[in-house]
Structures are given as C-alpha cells and as structure tokens.
Amino acid sequence: MSRPRRFADQVLSAALLQIASGLVPREQQAEWRAEWRGELWQVVHTDNADWRAWQGAVFTSGAFKDAYLLRTGGDRDKAFQFPRRGSALRCLFLLFAVGFTGFLICITSPDARMALAPPANDIMHSVLISADHGYRGIEVPSIRVADYRRWTKDTQRLYSALAFYRPIAKSVAAGKHSLKHITVAVASRSMVEFLNLTPSVRAAIDRSGTSQPQLLLTPNLRHALFDSASVTSGQSVQLGDQRVMVAGVVSRGAWPLPAGVAAWLIEPPQVLNRMSAGSRGFVVARVDPNGSAASLGNWWYMFVPEPEGGISKFTCIAISGIIHSPLLILLEMLCLALAALPATTPLDFGEYPHRPDRHTAFSSIPRWIFFILKIGLIVPAVYFWSVAVAYYANPLGSSAAVYIQMVLAFLFFLFAFRWAWRDQRLRCPVCLQLLTNPAQVGRASHSFLDWSGMEWICSRGHGFLHIPELPTSWLSIQCWLYLNPSWQSLFSDACME
Amino acid sequence: MQPEPKLSHTAALILQAIHLGHVYGFSVMEVTGLPSGTVYPAMRRLERDALITSKWEQQSIADAEQRPPRKYYKLTRSGRSLLESVYKRYPLLEKLLPSPAVEKA
Structure with missing residues (x-):
C-alpha cells in the first residue's frame, strides 16, 4: 500500500x-x-x-x-439490531425497501405520479374518438374538423358534450422572451369542460366571454416566458400573428392524455368553423348516461354515414380505461407470469414430515404467512418499478409507456416469483432462516442407484434439507429431515458470544 | 448457586486465545481471525461475567516502545475452570489455536 x-x-x-x-x-x-x-x-x-x-x-x-x-449495557434485546442475514424479517424488510424505493421514484416523476393516482374529474365518463386507428388514435390526431362539426349536431343521442383540439407548432412571445416551435393545442370552447381547471381559471374564462381567444399556459411555458414573475389573468401574449389574453395557468394534470402541449388556446366557435375541413385533431366526448352508448364499456366502434355516401368507422376508447391502463396491465401481466411460472421453476415446495418433538396442525402456518407476505410485497414493488420506468419520460396512455410497462411487469413478476419459490424452498421450516453450508453428497456417476444430491443445514440446528440430484422413485423432490433436539446445544444461539 | 454461563464457540475461542497468551484485543483478532466488532464486545462480556480481568500496561513500557499503552487481559480462576469444562463441549478447541510456544517452535 x-x-x-x-x-x-x-x-x-x-x-x-x-x-x-x-x-x-x-x-x-x-x-x-x-x-x-x-x-x-x-x-x-x-x-x-x-x-x-x-x-x-x-x-x-x-x-x-x-x-x-x-x-445499551450489552443487552442485545434492548439494542436495535438489523435482522440477521438470511432471516425472514430481513427478506421482508428488503422487499419492502425495494418497493418503497420504486414508489419514491414514481412520485418524483409527474407522469408516473399521474399513472399511480390519476386526477378524478368528469373526464372519467368520457371517450376519445379515433378514426379507426385503434389505440394509436390516442397519440395521433385523426379526426377531421369537418366530422367534429357534423357530430356536434348529429350525435346527441350518444354524447352530452363534444370537444375538439388540434396541436399546432407556433411561436410565442411575451416581453423580452420569445420562443419558437411551441406546441399549442387549438381547442374548441367546450374543451374547458374537459380540462381539469381550478375554479379561478374557470371563472376567468367565463368572465372573458366567448368572443375572444383565451390562452392557458402550462407551468413550464409560464416559467419560460415570465421567469418567476406571477401571471395575472388578462395579460396579453403574442401567439404567432395574433395577440391573445392569458386566462391562467393549468397544472400538468389538467389533461391526462398524451398531447405534449405547452399551452391551450381556447378559440371562439367561429374560428373553428373557419378551419380547413381536412384539418385533423382529437375529439373527446362525454357519454350521455341516458344514451345508447352508456353501457358499451371501454372500447366500441361508431359507424357514421357520410354525406357523400358510404359509412365511416371510428373507435371510441373510454378515457377511464386509458387512465387505469397501468393497473390493468399489471393484472394482465400478473396472470401471464403466473401461467408461465411452472415452465421456469417447479412449484413444489418439497416434503416436510411431521416434527418429531412438537408437531401441531399449525406448525406450517408461519411458513405460509411468510410466503404470502413475500408475494404481497412483490406485487406492489413490481407495480411501482414498472410504472416508474415506463412513465418516467412517457405520458399516460402513450403506446411506448404501455409496451415498456407490459414487458417490465411480466419480466419482473416472472423473475420475482421464481426467486420467491426458490427462496421458500431453501428456508428452514421452523425458524424460516435461509439454509447454509451446502454439501454435495454421493457420486451419481459411479453408481446410479446410490443417493446423490445436495444437503443444506439450518444454522440453528433444526434440520437438514436433502435435494436429490436425480429424481428417483423413492426421493423425487427435496425432503426435510428434522434434527433430534439433543443437537440443539451445539447450535444454541442463546449462549454468550 | 448461580448457573454456570454457557459459552458460544466464539466466546470459547476468545477465552482459549487469552489463555494461550494472546493478551490484548488485536492479538486475539489475529489468532482467531474474528473481526474487531466481535472480539471487543465479547471480551467486555467475558469481563462483565468475571471470566477475564483487564489491566493497563505501564506507561513507561509503552513510552519506551513509542506507542500508546495497551490493555491486557487474563483469565480469572472461574474463567480457567469454565474453559476446562468447555473443552468437553468443543473438543477441537485445543487444536484450533496453537499456543505461542508451539508457534515459536
């Protein structure tokens, strides 16, 4: 050195x-x-x-x-002790720590946080209409503004409200700051009903009437334009070639679906009417609870006769389904992983004979409680970690996030369950301590009929675990052998160190 | 009559090391291979149970060797008698630790 x-x-x-x-x-x-x-x-x-x-x-x-x-006076009982290595408590504690870390990562990311706890407002009873693009229609603008205009008149039996928005890149300027290529969602006035706005912002929009465009800024754009200065309702901003009033600042959770917008421009009806008929955007609709679409579930098709002849097919996706997709994906992957588990590891825990000294009907209960707790901690840990990774940089409902969460949840579940089963098999049935000192016994190559395999021992002297190398008719799975209590003194833990 | 304290293998090993003349903590660590976090607390418990006693080295000796003084430990009468009984429980204990005399030879 x-x-x-x-x-x-x-x-x-x-x-x-x-x-x-x-x-x-x-x-x-x-x-x-x-x-x-x-x-x-x-x-x-x-x-x-x-x-x-x-x-x-x-x-x-x-x-x-x-x-x-x-x-602490050398009194170990009084002193805080981290659970000893290999103990059941330590295993549960570590699983809890892994899950809690995932939870902390989730709450530091706005999108992951929204995936865990979506905003509760009227949007849960709404659908997003997509022009036969299926799930892709959540991210890609697919509805022509001409269709939206017709639906506001023709679909009253299905929907109680309809709104349209179209993301457009524009330049924004306020005071000394000027920003180019900012995505602004040009939205119909009815969109205000769907956005999760604070009462003050909603009141500001109502006060200004319907004839003037209103701009709603996201916190990031507000900071970029005004630094730390506060924004008051009625302040004007140059947006492209028009001057618009700022109605307020909306939170990141105002719109839970992927839009990637930095500001919402609420336009008067006449502006949308002037928009080119082929301009495509998103249409969101509130399902009429008394209408014929109220009982159609999370996904259905809407067939609309076209004025020029023929029928167009549209997909209606319930927003509640999109918002709850992280949980639904988790449950689907949980079932899939459980189905795949037997192909990766044997599900048998082995043979545990009656304990010679004090066998009761309840002696196996702690083992099962420990196993259930392990599984009970694995499920939320996988949920938090899969959501944290998938939604860290992807918005709720984006296909990238969905696929990432599917793959991660499946793999995490599969490997975590595989580990949980293996861990359970390698624990002492009495103290739940991990078994130690593996020893190879016998030599299978010399005599096939001789017993050969691995032996593990409980460090507290409760017994041995025999794992056969080759399953035979008399010993096909691992088998536990209790040690006679007379051996206890050799392994005694109560004695002084 | 107070029951005789029950010694773990670790405590018996430390007692045997002191008995063989490894009379301060680091020396016991070296000969037993045990970490400091085990040896020192164990020696305090052995001393609390009057199985060993400690005595500070004379300052003049430490000064002559230009180092801080050490705390030396030795077995008490009860420690010695307990060690005798422990040999029956851990028969290999005597063979595990060589005495300094054997080491020198």
Whole structure:
C-alpha cells in the first residue's frame, strides 16, 4: 500500500474512532478511546508485507458495534439490531425497501405520479374518438374538423358534450422572451369542460366571454416566458400573428392524455368553423348516461354515414380505461407470469414430515404467512418499478409507456416469483432462516442407484434439507429431515458470544 | 448457586486465545481471525461475567516502545475452570489455536 493511502487510512480510522466514541457513555469514554487507540496503533503499524488495504478503517468499523453495545449495557434485546442475514424479517424488510424505493421514484416523476393516482374529474365518463386507428388514435390526431362539426349536431343521442383540439407548432412571445416551435393545442370552447381547471381559471374564462381567444399556459411555458414573475389573468401574449389574453395557468394534470402541449388556446366557435375541413385533431366526448352508448364499456366502434355516401368507422376508447391502463396491465401481466411460472421453476415446495418433538396442525402456518407476505410485497414493488420506468419520460396512455410497462411487469413478476419459490424452498421450516453450508453428497456417476444430491443445514440446528440430484422413485423432490433436539446445544444461539 | 454461563464457540475461542497468551484485543483478532466488532464486545462480556480481568500496561513500557499503552487481559480462576469444562463441549478447541510456544517452535 502506498504511503499516502496508508496515511489516509490512519486519518480515516482516527476520525471513525472519534465518531464512534460519541456513542459510549461519557464516564467510560476516556478509557474506551484509550484502549481502541492503543489497538489501532498496532493495526496501522503492521509490517508492509502484512498490510491490507484500508485495514485501519475496517478495524475501526467494529468500534461502532462495541460502542453501541456498551451504551445499551450489552443487552442485545434492548439494542436495535438489523435482522440477521438470511432471516425472514430481513427478506421482508428488503422487499419492502425495494418497493418503497420504486414508489419514491414514481412520485418524483409527474407522469408516473399521474399513472399511480390519476386526477378524478368528469373526464372519467368520457371517450376519445379515433378514426379507426385503434389505440394509436390516442397519440395521433385523426379526426377531421369537418366530422367534429357534423357530430356536434348529429350525435346527441350518444354524447352530452363534444370537444375538439388540434396541436399546432407556433411561436410565442411575451416581453423580452420569445420562443419558437411551441406546441399549442387549438381547442374548441367546450374543451374547458374537459380540462381539469381550478375554479379561478374557470371563472376567468367565463368572465372573458366567448368572443375572444383565451390562452392557458402550462407551468413550464409560464416559467419560460415570465421567469418567476406571477401571471395575472388578462395579460396579453403574442401567439404567432395574433395577440391573445392569458386566462391562467393549468397544472400538468389538467389533461391526462398524451398531447405534449405547452399551452391551450381556447378559440371562439367561429374560428373553428373557419378551419380547413381536412384539418385533423382529437375529439373527446362525454357519454350521455341516458344514451345508447352508456353501457358499451371501454372500447366500441361508431359507424357514421357520410354525406357523400358510404359509412365511416371510428373507435371510441373510454378515457377511464386509458387512465387505469397501468393497473390493468399489471393484472394482465400478473396472470401471464403466473401461467408461465411452472415452465421456469417447479412449484413444489418439497416434503416436510411431521416434527418429531412438537408437531401441531399449525406448525406450517408461519411458513405460509411468510410466503404470502413475500408475494404481497412483490406485487406492489413490481407495480411501482414498472410504472416508474415506463412513465418516467412517457405520458399516460402513450403506446411506448404501455409496451415498456407490459414487458417490465411480466419480466419482473416472472423473475420475482421464481426467486420467491426458490427462496421458500431453501428456508428452514421452523425458524424460516435461509439454509447454509451446502454439501454435495454421493457420486451419481459411479453408481446410479446410490443417493446423490445436495444437503443444506439450518444454522440453528433444526434440520437438514436433502435435494436429490436425480429424481428417483423413492426421493423425487427435496425432503426435510428434522434434527433430534439433543443437537440443539451445539447450535444454541442463546449462549454468550 | 448461580448457573454456570454457557459459552458460544466464539466466546470459547476468545477465552482459549487469552489463555494461550494472546493478551490484548488485536492479538486475539489475529489468532482467531474474528473481526474487531466481535472480539471487543465479547471480551467486555467475558469481563462483565468475571471470566477475564483487564489491566493497563505501564506507561513507561509503552513510552519506551513509542506507542500508546495497551490493555491486557487474563483469565480469572472461574474463567480457567469454565474453559476446562468447555473443552468437553468443543473438543477441537485445543487444536484450533496453537499456543505461542508451539508457534515459536
């Protein structure tokens, strides 16, 4: 080890010792520190040949345990102890930590957060109409404005409200700031009913009447245009070649579907009427609860006779279905993974004979509770992680997010369940501790009839697990063998260390 | 009569190391291969149970060797008698740790 690293090790060790000494009761601190310093000197002045990297720091790390036990009077029951390695509690704790980390990542991303807890408003009873593009119609504008104009008059038996919006790239300028190629959704006035707006913004739009265009900014665009200055209702902004009034700022969750818009321009009806008939956009409709479409479910087709003859087919997708798609995908992938699991690992947990000393009908219950808890923690962990990854950069309802979540949820479930089954098989049925010290027994190549396989032992002396290498008629699956209680003293944990 | 404390294999190993003349913590660590986080707390418990006693080295000796003084441990009478009984429970204990005399030879 080089001289500078050795010096760094000494400094680090001294610092660690100083920190650890803070745990020791004040009256014992001086003597405790003196003893550890004396020992540390010995460690850091070992001959170069015997020196191991960061030996002093490794040595001093033990001082923390010593100091802590000294503070708690050496009473292990009083001291906080992280569950021991391989214990059932530690396994559950780690699973919980994995799931909780996924949850934290979810809530840091706006899209993932919306996927977990979608906004609750009237939009749940609405559908998105797509021009026979199926699910792709959620992302691609496919309805001609001419169709929208006709539907506002002709589809009253199906829908109680219809709205149209069309994303267009425009330049925006306010004060010193000017931004180009900003996606602005030019929307019908009825779109206000579908956006999740605050009462103040809604009131500002109502006050301004229906004759003037109103601009709703997203927080990002507001920040880009006005920095940290507050935006008041009625402030004007140059949008392309027209001057428009800002009605307010909408939250990111105002529209849960993928639109990628930075601002909403609520246009008066006459502007939409002037729009070219072939201009395509999105149409969202509120299903009339008393109409014939109220009971059609999450997905149906709408056939519309065209004025010039023929019939056009449109797909109607329930927005509640799109918003709840992360949960639906999770359930589908859960079923798929459970169906695929038997192909990847045997589902049998092995043979557990009656315990000779104290067998009761309930002795296997802790094992099953542990297994159910494991599965119960795996499901939300997979949900959070698949949503976190899929929706971190993709909006709710985007096909990319759907496919990513499908693949991840399936793979996570499959590997997590496979691990849960294997882990369960390698645990002691009494203490649920992971078995240790695997030993190969027998040699299958020499005599096929001899028993050969792997033996694992419970570190607390509850028994052995025999796993046959080749399944035979007398031992086809793994088998547990309880040790006689007289062996307990050798493995006793209660004795003093 | 107070029941005789039950020693784990680790504690018996440390007791045996001290008995063989490895009288300070780092020396016990080296000969047993146990980490510091195990050895020092175990020695404190052994001392609390009066199986070993400790004594600080004279400052003059430490000064002569230009190092901080060490705390030395040795077995008490009850520690020695417990170790004798532990040999029956862990028969290989005597063979696991060589005595310093054997090492030198």
